[in-house]
Amino acid sequence: QQQVKQSPQSLIVQKGGISIINCAYENTAFDYFPWYQQFPGKGPALLIAIRPDVSEKKEGRFTISFNKSAKQFSLHIMDSQPGDSATYFCAASNSGGYQKVTFGIGTKLQVIP
Amino acid sequence: GAVVSQHPSWVICKSGTSVKIECRSLDFQATTMFWYRQFPKQSLMLMATSNEGSKATYEQGVEKDKFLINHASLTLSTLTVTSAHPEDSSFYICSASQTSGAEQFFGPGTRLTVL
Numbered sequence A: 001q002q003q004v005k006q007s008p009q010s011l012i013v014q015k016g017g018i019s020i021i022n023c024a025y026e027n028t029a030f031d032y033f034p035w036y037q038q039f040p041g042k043g044p045a046l047l048i049a050i051r052p053d054v055s056e057k058k059e060g061r062f063t064i065s066f067n068k069s070a071k072q073f074s075l076h077i078m079d080s081q082p083g084d085s086a087t088y089f090c091a092a093s094n095s096g097g098y099q100k101v102t103f104g105i106g107t108k109l110q111v112i113p
Numbered sequence B: 001g002a003v004v005s006q007h008p009s010w011v012i013c014k015s016g017t018s019v020k021i022e023c024r025s026l027d028f029q030a031t032t033m034f035w036y037r038q039f040p041k042q043s044l045m046l047m048a049t050s051n052e053g054s055k056a057t058y059e060q061g062v063e064k065d066k067f068l069i070n071h072a073s074l075t076l077s078t079l080t081v082t083s084a085h086p087e088d089s090s091f092y093i094c095s096a097s098q099t100s101g102a103e104q105f106f107g108p109g110t111r112l113t114v115l
Helices: none
Strands: A004-007 A010-014 A019-025 A033-038 A045-050 A056-059 A062-067 A072-077 A086-093 A101-103 A107-112 B004-007 B010-013 B019-025 B032-038 B044-051 B067-073 B076-081 B090-097 B110-114
Touching: A004 A086, A010 A019, A019 A086, A019 A107, A033 A062, A045 A056, A045 A062, A045 A072, A072 A086, A101 B044, B004 B090, B010 B019, B019 B032, B019 B090, B019 B110, B032 B067, B032 B076, B044 B067, B076 B090
Parallel strands: A010 A107, B010 B110
Antiparallel strands: A004 A019, A019 A072, A033 A045, A033 A086, A056 A062, A062 A072, A086 A101, A086 A107, B004 B019, B019 B076, B032 B044, B032 B090, B067 B076, B090 B110
16 A cells, blocks of 8 residues: 555656656655655655645755645755756655654656756 | 764675674664665665664564564664575665654665675
């Protein structure tokens, strides 16, 4: 059972464009929604995260939009750069207990010059 | 920032042997550590959660006798793959968090290849 559904699985964007990755979750107990960036052969690194008490969070070129009623959240990368080319994972967790994180399937982003 | 290291970064072993992977939190005390495995072009799958001084909690379908996890101190957790087989070849990633409910910091991963 895939608790966090992520789309698209791959994305090609031109330099300067906007990259948009969408995720949907099922478990209403989730209360922490991080996005991770992973380069080949490396572990994932936290990019930005949001809690359900806000509808949007922006950090530099990265913005998370969150729709609690629809149980959906998305990552927008503004002014996409070739250096942003990586695999992005959305995730969700219940911050109580041991904070088990459930990952989406991942989106391979390629930003072309 | 919080740094998590893993050793080795890659390892090749023969089928039937055991391999130990270390995960260390370098600049903070990790009350909880997590072990994931990731197959090529796939997502991270949680294998187990361990708290310092306690037995690890394994996810459904993960063989606890095959994947031995020890979290003996607040800065070190180890994953031992016992009697490794080619199907155990994967990218193993650990993460650590300071307190229950806190952000997880991921290690760089260990590439295991079993011949």
